[in-house]
Amino acid sequence: MQNMTADVGAQIRKGVVEYCALGILSREPMYGWRLSEELVERGMIASIGTLYPVLGRLKDRGLITSYAGExxxxxxxxxxxxxxxxxxxxxxxxxxxxxxxxxVQDIVAGDDA
Known part of the structure; x- marks a missing residue:
């Protein structure tokens, strides 16, 4: 049963990690390492290596841009x-x-809609 729970968590994170990155970047521009630290700290990604494919997808969709900064x-x-x-x-x-x-909370808690 624990493996199923881990799989659910992974699927949920996979579905929202791009929006979490957008949310963090909405506060201020930042470089990849710092963004990865924010996402790792919140349990959204495992490591910086996981971040770059996310950034690539966001960039391909025109949702973020990058620039060189001091x-x-x-x-x-x-x-x-x-x-x-x-x-x-x-x-x-x-x-x-x-x-x-x-x-979702109402459904999984068993509350009536």
Whole structure:
């Protein structure tokens, strides 16, 4: 049974990790390592190696862009930020997320709709 629970968690994370990255980037542009630390800390990804495919998909969809920026403590870093399309996508996700999670909670808790 525990393996099934782990699989559910992995599927849930897989479904929302891109939106979590957009949410973090909506606060401020940041470089990949820092973004990965934020996502690892919250249990959304396992390591930085998991992040780059996510960033690639977001970039391919036009939801983020990257630019070279001074780090203040070393070499120039590649920073990521939301595009207007990314802001719109995140806004739509936020609009749908709360009622969705409320419905899921009601269903799995056994509450009547």
């Amino acid at each position: 780090s203040g403590s070393g070499p120039v870093r590649k920073y990521y930020k939301l595009t207007p399309a990314g802001e719109a996508e995140l806004s739509e996700f936020r609009r749908q997320w709360e009622p969705f999670t409320r419905s």
